[in-house]
Amino acid sequence: MSLEIMGVRKTFHTKSGAQPVLRGVDLEIEKGEFVSIIGHSGCGKSTLLNVIGGLEGADEGKVVLDGFRVEGPGPDRAIVFQNYSLLPWMSVYDNVVEAALSARPDRKSDATRDIAEKYLRSTGLWLHRDKKPGEISGGMRQRTAVARAFAVGPKVLLLDEPFGALDALTRSNLQQQLIDLWSHEDDTETVLMVTHGIDEAIFLADRIVVMANPPKPSVAEIIEVKIERPRDKAELPKDPEYQRIRERLVYLLERELVTPQTNEQEAA
Amino acid sequence: MSERDLKTSFDALPGRVDGAAVLDPSTGIEHGDTAPPSGTAGAAGRPRRVAGLRRPASARARSAVDQVVLGFAGFVGLFALWAAIAAVSPDLPTPAESLSALSDLLAEPFHDNGPNDKGIGIQLMTSLQRVFIGFALALVVAIPVGFAMGASRQAWSAFNPVVQLLRPVSPLAWFPLGLVVLKAAPAAAIFVIFITSIWPTLLNTAFGVASVPESHKNVARVFRFSKFKYTRHVLLPYSLPSMVTGMRISMGIAWMVIVAAEMLSGGTGIGFFVWDAYNASNLANVAAAIFLIGIVGVALDFAFGKLQARVQYKEVV
Numbered sequence: 001m002s003l004e005i006m007g008v009r010k011t012f013h014t015k016s017g018a019q020p021v022l023r024g025v026d027l028e029i030e031k032g033e034f035v036s037i038i039g040h041s042g043c044g045k046s047t048l049l050n051v052i053g054g055l056e057g058a059d060e061g062k063v064v065l066d067g068f069r070v071e072g073p074g075p076d077r078a079i080v081f082q083n084y085s086l087l088p089w090m091s092v093y094d095n096v097v098e099a100a101l102s103a104r105p106d107r108k109s110d111a112t113r114d115i116a117e118k119y120l121r122s123t124g125l126w127l128h129r130d131k132k133p134g135e136i137s138g139g140m141r142q143r144t145a146v147a148r149a150f151a152v153g154p155k156v157l158l159l160d161e162p163f164g165a166l167d168a169l170t171r172s173n174l175q176q177q178l179i180d181l182w183s184h185e186d187d188t189e190t191v192l193m194v195t196h197g198i199d200e201a202i203f204l205a206d207r208i209v210v211m212a213n214p215p216k217p218s219v220a221e222i223i224e225v226k227i228e229r230p231r232d233k234a235e236l237p238k239d240p241e242y243q244r245i246r247e248r249l250v251y252l253l254e255r256e257l258v259t260p261q262t263n264e265q266e267a268a
Numbered sequence: 269m270s271e272r273d274l275k276t277s278f279d280a281l282p283g284r285v286d287g288a289a290v291l292d293p294s295t296g297i298e299h300g301d302t303a304p305p306s307g308t309a310g311a312a313g314r315p316r317r318v319a320g321l322r323r324p325a326s327a328r329a330r331s332a333v334d335q336v337v338l339g340f341a342g343f344v345g346l347f348a349l350w351a352a353i354a355a356v357s358p359d360l361p362t363p364a365e366s367l368s369a370l371s372d373l374l375a376e377p378f379h380d381n382g383p384n385d386k387g388i389g390i391q392l393m394t395s396l397q398r399v400f401i402g403f404a405l406a407l408v409v410a411i412p413v414g415f416a417m418g419a420s421r422q423a424w425s426a427f428n429p430v431v432q433l434l435r436p437v438s439p440l441a442w443f444p445l446g447l448v449v450l451k452a453a454p455a456a457a458i459f460v461i462f463i464t465s466i467w468p469t470l471l472n473t474a475f476g477v478a479s480v481p482e483s484h485k486n487v488a489r490v491f492r493f494s495k496f497k498y499t500r501h502v503l504l505p506y507s508l509p510s511m512v513t514g515m516r517i518s519m520g521i522a523w524m525v526i527v528a529a530e531m532l533s534g535g536t537g538i539g540f541f542v543w544d545a546y547n548a549s550n551l552a553n554v555a556a557a558i559f560l561i562g563i564v565g566v567a568l569d570f571a572f573g574k575l576q577a578r579v580q581y582k583e584v585v
């Protein structure tokens with residue numbers, strides 16, 4: 001299942017004028033690939049994910065998934081939204097199970113319930129499954145959103161900063177589960193993950209897409225991560241390849257891609 | 269896009285202001301009826317539970333005492349004012365006369381000595397029954413039409429001008445039409461309540477349905493909710509709070525209007541009782557009835573406040 005993003009452009013028109021957010025994005029993602037997207041706030045990462053997810057249409061260009069043009073949301077793609085997007089009137093359990101049930105009508109519903117339970121347990125939410133999103137912490141909400149997407153087990157998993165609100169231990173644990181899901185489960189083949197974490201990107205991804213604010217092109221650079229899997233988090237910092245990539249990413253994000261706009265946003 | 273337009277045109281409705289005025293006490297109820305109205309918290313038409321800061325128990329107890337004392341003081345002020353006016357206007361009953369009339373009325377509230385002598389309890393029950401029937405019939409119309417208006421631009425365009433035209437009309441203006449068609453005064457009173465109760469519920473339902481946030485819709489789209497599941501798990505739970513708010517406003521107005529409608533329809537009911545007492549120059553009974561009408565109104569509003577709290581979910585920011 002290859003994912004092709006071809007010449008995608010997207011401009012938002014607001015009162016303060018037209019804002020070209022995606023300025024000709026070309027990406028080809030192989031079936032089975034794990035791709036991370038990194039870039040400063042406001043450079044269009046979520047917008048790109050939404051276009052791939054079919055929630056927003058592109059002004060120009062197209063997204064093709066396995067030969068079929070993406071026209072809207074589909075069961076082959078699940079998203080972990082940046083703002084979690086849980087339904088506040090449903091329990092944690094129902095948020096996960098109802099979504100998984102309707103996204104995967106091909107599975108037996110008992111199987112779906114078992115899978116939902118598995119991820120609710122492994123995200124540490126099982127004891128809190130009857131609570132409403134308003135009754136749990138921000139990190140727990142984020143884990144619920146992750147469990148929901150994992151329980152769907154889509155062909156393409158689109159993650160928008162899925163671990164941002166988590167403590168280091170939980171994050172590490174969920175990163176490992178994400179790797180397991182991606183490498184062992186038949187369902188989930190391709191992962192596209194937006195992150196602000198340089199180390200997270202290198203640890204998880206096969207390729208890292210670095211995005212930039214205007215006037216630079218949207219995709220500033222694509223970095224291959226040629227580090228053997230399984231990767232050992234403890235050993236990783238000693239790897240010369242890791243050090244090289246890290247240095248490059250730090251340079252890009254802290255020097256080259258710092259624009260007046262980024263500065264303004266950081267200050268805000 | 270389309271939602272935004274719809275929302276703006278909603279905000280432009282004078283009705284939103286009615287709504288807000290009635291909504292304020294509702295936010296109060298969620299704080300156990302203790303919080304003072306918080307500005308125009310309901311101005312958006314959707315009362316939201318504000319996370320209340322918990323104060324220490326002693327402070328809360330002290331403010332509860334304050335409330336009882338001040339509430340009592342308010343009534344003392346009212347009675348003083350009333351006594352003063354009654355002193356210069358001898359036709360008015362004094363508070364004492366009215367209290368004794370009230371205790372007489374409550375001594376045998378359900379007595380029934382033929383059409384001209386029924387207990388106040390029977391009159392109130394009769395009025396309540398009419399209100400409930402008219403209100404229930406109104407829900408049958410208002411909720412589906414409100415849903416349609418909120419969900420579809422075409423339905424909105426088709427219904428909204430009619431609604432806007434009819435909404436500001438005093439429901440009593442419908443009484444003659446009801447009388448002619450239904451050929452019975454009590455039925456015409458129910459018809460008036462039916463008309464009265466439609467508008468707030470209809471508009472608040474439409475508002476709730478129209479304002480489902482994009483993020484909730486996106487969940488439904490990404491996880492491929494069926495139409496049924498979207499309605500059951502997104503649309504309904506999201507719009508229920510504003511729907512119930514509309515019902516609460518409808519019920520409040522219906523209870524006000526029934527008194528006037530029964531003054532026209534005659535025969536039975538609390539409105540008739542008031543008019544009958546006036547004709548018999550028994551103004552102490554009028555004052556007592558005002559008090560009882562108020563009590564029933566408070567009870568109805570309290571019940572809907574409870575219902576509102578039940579359907580209200582805690583929003584996640």
Ligand SMILES: Nc1ncnc2c1ncn2[C@@H]1O[C@H](COP(=O)(O)OP(=O)(O)OP(=O)(O)O)[C@@H](O)[C@H]1O
Nearest residue numbers: 012013014021040041042043044045046047048082
């Ligand atoms: N619906 C919209 N209407 C108008 N402008 C929008 C809309 N959505 C996004 N934008 C603008 O597009 C730009 C990119 O937004 P996007 O959410 O894709 O950024 P991002 O890279 O995900 O940022 P962050 O890291 O802060 O999440 C921002 O400047 C934002 O203001």
Ligand SMILES: [Mg+2]
Nearest residue numbers: 045046082160
């Ligand atoms: Mg984003």
